[in-house]
Amino acid sequence: MSAYDLARALLRPPLRRGLGWRVEGLERIPDSGPALLAANHISLVDPPVVGYLADLRGREARFLATSGLFRYPVLAGLLRRMGQIPVERATPRAAASLEPASAALGRGEVVVIFPEGGLSADLDPGRGRTGVARLARASGVGVIPVGLWGTHRLHARGHGLRWRPGLVVAATIGTAVPVLPEEDDRAATDRIMDTIAGQVTAARLLYDRPTPPGEDAWWARHRRTRTKSASIDQS
Secondary structure: OOHHHHHHHHHHHHHHHHEEEEEEOHHHOOOOOOEEEEEOOOOOOHHHHHHHHHHHOOOOEEEEEEHHHHHOHHHHHHHHHOOOEEEOOOOHHHHHHHHHHHHHHHOOOEEEEOOOOOOOOOOOOOOOOOHHHHHHHHHOOOEEEEEEEOHHHOEEOOOEEOOOOOEEEEEEEOOOEOOOOOOOHHHHHHHHHHHHHHHHHHHHHHHOOOOOOOOOHHHHOOOOOOOOOOOOOOO
């Protein structure tokens, strides 16, 4: 059993059975060929959630992950065996991570990036780093925007980690956004983040959960009236 298969065997049951899922646009993750997914980042739970979405399409996901996770020998060994890609954020070496990511896309794999480069402090999508645009241009693969909502109730900045069985997680996946060869990196990144923000708005609408009695409503600050709902069949 590969390291990825082991991680999937450990994480799939709690993700599948322990959470309530509302997903739109899952079919926009291709079941073969290269795919570059870019999501908002509100929780440490976001990577396994996006990985689970890829798994539902029969795909293995490679993440651009902060190099801090690779400081722990056992975890670093597991992440490397799973094909995860360390990123030394805010350093001149950060761009070097784009090469293995582009190579993975060239092999027809799924690569996941969180363009904000860290957790959002206010739950809104922030300014993206330009690596996402440069990766899309270098690989010739469009960026598939992913909006997440609900994962912050499991973990968010300043709120710790708390597993809540049955908690709903909403995810919306949009149409791939191409990056033109001549397009400015900053302009392309801002355009990609605009599409991600649109997916986050859709995910919030899809989520639409009432605040339980006695629970702090900080997490529902952006909740809006739902226009439609959807679920996925995980059988």
